Amino acid sequence: MKKDIFKIKRAEIFFIFLIMSFNSLYSQVVSLETLLREMTDREAMSEFPVPFYTCRQFSSYDRASVIPGQKSWFANWDRNMFIREEINRGKKEYVLMDAKGPGAIVRIWMTFAGKDAGRGILRIYLDNYSTPVIEGDALSIISGGQLVEAPLSSSVSDLTVYGMRGHNLYLPIPYAGKCKITYESDNIKSMGAKSGEEEAIYYNINYRTYKTKTQVKTFEAAQLLTAKKLRDTTQKKLRDKDVPISQEMKKDTLKGLIPVSENLNLTIQGDHSAIRKITIKMNAENYEQALRSTIIHISFDAHKTISCPIGDFFGTGYKIRKNNSWYTRIEEDGTMSCYWVMPFKKKCDILLENRGYQDIEIDHAEIITSPYKWTKNTMYFCSAWKQYSFLRTGEMKNNEGDGSPFDINYLNLKGKGIYVGDCLTLFNTVYAWWGEGDEKIYVDGESFPSHFGTGTEDYYGYAWCRPETFTGHPFIAQPDGSGNFDPGYTSNVRFRSLDAIPFKKLFKFDMEMWHWTKAIINFSPITFWYVCPEDVKNIPGSNLLDASFPVAMRREDLVSPVMINNKIEAENMILEKKTGGNFRYSNNIKKGWSNNVLALWSDMEPADSLSLSFISNEKMKSDIVIKFSKGPRYGTFKVSVNKQNYVVIESFNEQDTIGEQRLKDLDINRGKNFLHIEYLKHENKNENKNQFGIDCIEFFNH
Incomplete structure (x- = not known):
């Protein structure tokens, strides 16, 4: 009898635990406020998301792109491609996004061309409301300060003529039921705007969708006032980009000469700790080659998850280009810092390897760690680099997909984790734009990518292939655009925040190589993600052989x-x-x-x-x-x-x-x-x- 009572009580306790866990999972109300806090919480990125969400994208990609392998897969009439047309209150509106919730808009990028470009009316409808919660001309909403100021709302580059900038809105807009975004303009005449005599709208909209019973508080315009203090705090954090310093933080240093084919290493012991900041300054006669041929290896709890050229790891490639983002900072004197949170249970091993032909001097390296509360959702930080050396880009292209464009793979993953960003460095050898290609991101075995973009520069936040630099934004940058229209070097950055992409079993990222003309180039992406401990064995390695190749400084280095x-x-x-x-x-x-x-x-x-x-x-x-x-x-x-x-x-x-x-x-x-x-x-x-x-x-x- 006592055994039966014990079994009943144990069952009751287990049932209560399940109810509590269920309630805990769905009692977290997603709102403008929680999303703003998440945006500036670097540690949040290192935990597999609870409540879980998917991240997808609506865009104006060319709808002729249907079947991989056909030339139309690379079709490039990627403007004015809307979901449908509607008549609302007697007005024709073009639908850019239509999604069921619970969810949240987390990034909108747009650019425009043609008559009165961008001055049409953008409307955002949430849940079942027939009246838009946000309404106004598109440029004012996305980057003109109607909703928020920079950096949540910005256009880049400041050096670019306004009409040729990329316009970025990072203000999160949550919704409980559904979301629809429309655009009204009398200057739109056709899908694809092929005539060139009408307004052309290019757009990428990233949005989250949460599990069905997740509680989401739908955005209201009044919240921009009621949450003003938090909004201002968020903006300040994103502008300043500082890492909070606490008494619990521990500092380890590394310094010394690394002869050719040798290395310098450091082991950090710490029970449930995390790297909060890495800063390195190095010296070498051929500094550009040292940035590429010096490899940083990092292992967490004996699992090597990072093996990358050191310059690429810090987001500057093989040339020092000043930048200050949410996750990296590059100073003019060559000091490089990163602020990714990198948890580990017991120890972290950092090894700097010299794969070049000259001795390298580590002038100063500082690693700051502090305690970290390890949970069942904690993940390891990962990074991988590859270079497509002497890449042949095909012949002259057209918008129908002729000229042999092709997909380049950034990353293939198996397991469970979250994708958090990438940087691209390349050397172009002709007087033509190299980056017409679209990103194609497949999550958990999708047959068609849930992210299909409208151009490489659009993915990185700018527009119209412009070479002007922009730095200082928390999540996007072009520290160098010299190689956009001319032979030379280009560096692009995109770090993800609320637009990070969780995956449960598979992740694949392709970028089209859609260079306008025939060329030989070097194309080098580096990717960043977190992975759950049980899948750390599936981490792909970097192709470090190419890191020893001489870096391209002049056109004749490749041609x-x-x-x-x-x-x-x-x-x-x-x-x-x-x-x-x-x-x-x-x-x-x-x-x-x-x-x-x-x-x-x-x-x-x-x-x-x-x-x-x-x-x-x-x-x-x-x-x-x-x-x-x-x-x-x-x-x-x-x-x-x-x-x-x-x-x-x-x-x-x-x-x-x-x-x-x-x-x-x-x-x-x-x-x-x-x-x-x-x-x-x-x-x-x-x-x-x-x-x-x-x-x-x-x-x-x-």
């Missing part, structure tokens, strides 16, 4: 200017000097150009000159044949190699074709040689014939 098989392509030559006009590379598979690429000089004035160089591995006497493009816009030019045997080339022709000009008995140097071109004014002064297109040079040795 060889050396004559091969008695031929040099014009696009492989080095641009030495240009006194006027525009220089670029034109890519077309139908023109008959060698390698489908032409080096094109245009819009110059009489007497302007251009100097290109190439390298020969031997000294020789040679005839050469210069192949060039002829057509209606091509003019008259004086050409020589190494200042020998100047010839006049007339490249005007009624139809596009290929011309040839032979130069005889030239001395070709071992090493660098120069092709010099001077523009001569055309006889007919009214004709605009000021282009010269160089295809290649062929050599015929004596």
Whole structure:
């Protein structure tokens, strides 16, 4: 009898525990206030979310993108792609988002083009209300301060003309039942805005959806006043980005020389602790190479979860570029800091490895830890890096998907965790935009990505491929955009806050490589996420072999200017000097150009000159044949190699074709040689014939 009573009581206790757990789970009311607090709680990111939510995205991606493998998968009419049209109160509204709750909008990015761009009416309807809770012209709402000030509402870059900025709203907008966002404009004429004569709207909206019985307090406009104190506190924290210092914090340091192929290491013991901040300053003769070839390895409780080039880990790639975000800070003197919370139960091992060809001096490294309350939801911090070296980008693209774009994988994961951000560094080698491609993020085995974007720059918060820098925003940055339109280096950053992406079993992140033209580039993403302890064994490693490669500092580091098989392509030559006009590379598979690429000089004035160089591995006497493009816009030019045997080339022709000009008995140097071109004014002064297109040079040795 006593055993039966004990069994009954034990069952009752277990039942009460289940009820308490259930009530605890669903008694957490999600509101504007809780979301604002979560946004500035770095520690919250290290716990698997309770209550659980999914994060998805509505966007204006091209709806022709349906089946992977088909060229339409890369279709690029990614504007004015709405869910549907509606008539509300006698007005036509285009629906951008329609989602059932409970949920919350956590990020809106938009940009616009065309007549009165962005001045249409944006409306946000919550639950079953026919009257919008938010209404106004889109630019005022997203970045113009109608709801909140920066950084929760901002446009980037400040250096960019306003109409070509990306506009970002990070104010969380929770809803209990459902959410619908619409846009009203008389200037919209069609899906895709293909005519180019109408307003074009590009948008990405990230939103959370919570489990069905999660309690969510629907946003009301009045809360912007009632929660003003918390809102102001949040804004200040996001602007200042400081890490609170407490007496419980412990400081460990690391300093010393790291010879080639050796390392420097530190072990931190701590019962239920977490890294709160890492700061490193290093010295090397070739500093850029040191940022890439010095590897930071971090293990938590004997599980290695981080093995990355040190510069990429801190979000600056292989060039120091000043930035101050919520999770990283880069100073002009090379001091690098990060503020990710990295929990561990017993110990943390940090190892700095020199995989380069020069000694590295760690001038100062400081790791700050403090106690951490480990729970059943606590996760380990992870990071992985990869480089797609000497990547060939395909041919000239069009918006239908021709030109062979393809998907590049940022990350593939198995297990349970949460994705929290990424940085991208690359080196572009042509005078064309490299990042037209869209992000495609698949969560837990989705057959179609729940995040399908509208362009790489849109993903990173800016717009229109603009090269202007922006730093200081808590979650997005372009510390360097030099390589956006020209050969050079680009660095982009996106850290996630409320738009972090939880996953329970699988996570896949692809980014389209949709470079507008044919090129060879280096493309290096680094990714950040947290993983549950039981899945730490599934962490993918970094491909560190490429970290030892020389970093690209000049175009010729990726595109060889050396004559091969008695031929040099014009696009492989080095641009030495240009006194006027525009220089670029034109890519077309139908023109008959060698390698489908032409080096094109245009819009110059009489007497302007251009100097290109190439390298020969031997000294020789040679005839050469210069192949060039002829057509209606091509003019008259004086050409020589190494200042020998100047010839006049007339490249005007009624139809596009290929011309040839032979130069005889030239001395070709071992090493660098120069092709010099001077523009001569055309006889007919009214004709605009000021282009010269160089295809290649062929050599015929004596």
